[in-house]
Amino acid sequence: MDCMVTGGNVKVLAKAVHSLSRIGEEMYLEPQEDGLTLRTVNSSRSAYACFLFSPLFFQKYAPCRNPVFRCKMTVKSVQAVFRSLSSLEKTVERCHIELNREKCRLTFTLHCKHGLLKTHNLSFQDSESLQAVFDTDSCANVLRAQPRLLVDTVLHFPPSLEEVSVSVSAERVWFRSHVEEGADQSRAMLTELCLSAQEFEHFAVSHPTHITFCLKEMRGLLMFAEASGLPVSLYFDEPGRPVVLSLTDSVLEVSFVLATLSEESPPLNHSNSSAERKPNPPPPDDFLNDDIDSYLIAMETSELAGGSDCPPPPPPPPPCDPGVSRHRPREGEEEEGEQEEEEEEGEETETGRPPNKKFRSLLFGSVLPTSSQAANQTLRNQEVLASDSEEEEEEEEDPASP
Amino acid sequence: MRFRAKMVDVGCLNNFTRVVNTISKLTKTCTLRLTTDNLFFMLSDKVANGGVSMWCELSQQGNFFDEFQLEGVSAEANEIYLELQPENLSRALRTAQNAKSLKIKLTKKHCPCLTLAAELPSLSSVSRVVTHDIPVDVIPRRLWQDFKEPIVPDFDVSIYLPPLKTMKNVVDRMKNLSQHLVLEANLNGEMNLKIETDLVSVSTHFKDLGNPSWGDDGSQGPSRDRAPEVMAHTRVDIKKLQQFLAGQQVNPSKAMCNIVNKRMVHFILLHEDVSLQYFIPAVA
Numbered sequence: 201m202d203c204m205v206t207g208g209n210v211k212v213l214a215k216a217v218h219s220l221s222r223i224g225e226e227m228y229l230e231p232q233e234d235g236l237t238l239r240t241v242n243s244s245r246s247a248y249a250c251f252l253f254s255p256l257f258f259q260k261y262a263p264c265r266n267p268v269f270r271c272k273m274t275v276k277s278v279q280a281v282f283r284s285l286s287s288l289e290k291t292v293e294r295c296h297i298e299l300n301r302e303k304c305r306l307t308f309t310l311h312c313k314h315g316l317l318k319t320h321n322l323s324f325q326d327s328e329s330l331q332a333v334f335d336t337d338s339c340a341n342v343l344r345a346q347p348r349l350l351v352d353t354v355l356h357f358p359p360s361l362e363e364v365s366v367s368v369s370a371e372r373v374w375f376r377s378h379v380e381e382g383a384d385q386s387r388a389m390l391t392e393l394c395l396s397a398q399e400f401e402h403f404a405v406s407h408p409t410h411i412t413f414c415l416k417e418m419r420g421l422l423m424f425a426e427a428s429g430l431p432v433s434l435y436f437d438e439p440g441r442p443v444v445l446s447l448t449d450s451v452l453e454v455s456f457v458l459a460t461l462s463e464e465s466p467p468l469n470h471s472n473s474s475a476e477r478k479p480n481p482p483p484p485d486d487f488l489n490d491d492i493d494s495y496l497i498a499m500e501t502s503e504l505a506g507g508s509d510c511p512p513p514p515p516p517p518p519p520c521d522p523g524v525s526r527h528r529p530r531e532g533e534e535e536e537g538e539q540e541e542e543e544e545e546g547e548e549t550e551t552g553r554p555p556n557k558k559f560r561s562l563l564f565g566s567v568l569p570t571s572s573q574a575a576n577q578t579l580r581n582q583e584v585l586a587s588d589s590e591e592e593e594e595e596e597e598d599p600a601s602p
Numbered sequence: 603m604r605f606r607a608k609m610v611d612v613g614c615l616n617n618f619t620r621v622v623n624t625i626s627k628l629t630k631t632c633t634l635r636l637t638t639d640n641l642f643f644m645l646s647d648k649v650a651n652g653g654v655s656m657w658c659e660l661s662q663q664g665n666f667f668d669e670f671q672l673e674g675v676s677a678e679a680n681e682i683y684l685e686l687q688p689e690n691l692s693r694a695l696r697t698a699q700n701a702k703s704l705k706i707k708l709t710k711k712h713c714p715c716l717t718l719a720a721e722l723p724s725l726s727s728v729s730r731v732v733t734h735d736i737p738v739d740v741i742p743r744r745l746w747q748d749f750k751e752p753i754v755p756d757f758d759v760s761i762y763l764p765p766l767k768t769m770k771n772v773v774d775r776m777k778n779l780s781q782h783l784v785l786e787a788n789l790n791g792e793m794n795l796k797i798e799t800d801l802v803s804v805s806t807h808f809k810d811l812g813n814p815s816w817g818d819d820g821s822q823g824p825s826r827d828r829a830p831e832v833m834a835h836t837r838v839d840i841k842k843l844q845q846f847l848a849g850q851q852v853n854p855s856k857a858m859c860n861i862v863n864k865r866m867v868h869f870i871l872l873h874e875d876v877s878l879q880y881f882i883p884a885v886a
Contacts (some may be wrong), residue, residue, distance in 0.1 A: 349725065356697040356732050358693055387687075387737055388737070389734055389735065389736050390711075391694075391732065391733070391734045391735075392732070392735075393730065393731070393732040394731045394732075395730055396724065396728035396730075398725070398727065399724055399726050
């Protein structure tokens, strides 16, 4: 392969690499006819990111046709090429990416001002094709907003927060901190933000839903989205099915596929979210309603005789059946069977415990092609199955059903 | 027990945020005492943790809140004591910086919480609302006596402090060399910060700082018949001092220091409606 990126697009490429580095350790690079893809998946395979740069993004774009080339390398090494974004913008005029087959190196050459050349020869490994299969068209809920809106939204959540829950109704979206049921749950600050549908460019909720996913990856995407100014679309369905965040431009397509928690373990902080999918999250009138009596709380104050009239705290809602909404994605690949079984066993042993964090793996078919001739075939076969679960399999494989 | 307060003015919100930020730099947990007139942030640390204590008083009439409603545990004890992590409060306030209004109220959620609800500007006609539930522990009345305002000690020397930034710069550097620092001052308006190690002795001298007059109250007694040039000194944990200086976000109109010879240093910062007292015990 041989391609050339110029001007502001170098920074876009750099931002993409930085964004990928927030998710996975390895970057999969695949020059295809329809453009260059950079992909990554996180170690637990619950998050996948893909950037597709169309040939028009490049000043020159020539993928390898014969044999087809694809590789993976540590994302850190690529990040090193684009280390400083600010100096990149000031000094780099062009970036040339070329495959050196003899030395088995991928060469990144940065053409800087004053004729300075910076060359990075990166080693790589042959790799499988990494691809998540997801279908955004079938998603029940689609939201699209300017990146600023979502950036401002996640800013309210502490950086240490791992997961966020999103609830949608016909007119509103709620973002909430998701805190694991655990020891220091009572010590954690819980944050909730409500946005009106009017703030979105597009707001189509066909059934109210409550999903939970990792915030870190979303922050990674937003970092890129904010820099590019492209509106962000969110596609999602019921809990347990992946949420897809995407950006589209004439020369660029970005998709992040994030697993969502498959069980609705009701967050204790919101009294009216029950175990079943509750269509209507609490309206924000808690704030709008100014009657002080609604804030009346009666709490224990040991010395006070009258203080004991407080009702005991409501019992925690019973943990819901861990198997209720599990979707078992279809496996695309035989060779993957072993790995899959291991995963299943792991889950089976867990079923006795209360339903805690269970992100469904997005199940990426991944097999190292024995030789590059098989490449074209593997591309067809080794698709990653993200959302395509099948009902019968679900029942059969559900380890929780007795 | 009810508490509800509302802030609309940006200036008030900023002032309050600065105070809370200062507190959060000083301690991980503290006690918030709410009365009808004042707010207090209090800390009395165990001796094992260095024994520092803090007393910060915000006068409620001082324009912090546009609305302030409080019903304490009973009519005769019309107060509420809460234990909380000021870091949470500080973080919540930070995200409410450009809020149109901010409400703070005591709520019963999964546990007792101090709930901050901020109404934020939005792109549409409907405001964005962000709420933060900060878990608190309600301190029962029988423990209230543990939180008494510290008495101003019978100090030997009371002196105005040099600009806190200057002091911080000096102490930051000294901290790299030593764990302890000797703070000494006299009634001639002179103050020294000294460290001494096997390898090096460093001393910074401040002069013409001025000594506050404490009127006729008894606490000034000992310093009256003191020779003005004689130094009172206390050796303190330099980390505690540095923490105090680093946390300052309120630029106080008055900053003073009382030294009880070989026993403790007592800092008093006054700024409009806020006063902050901080006690650092001496180390041997």
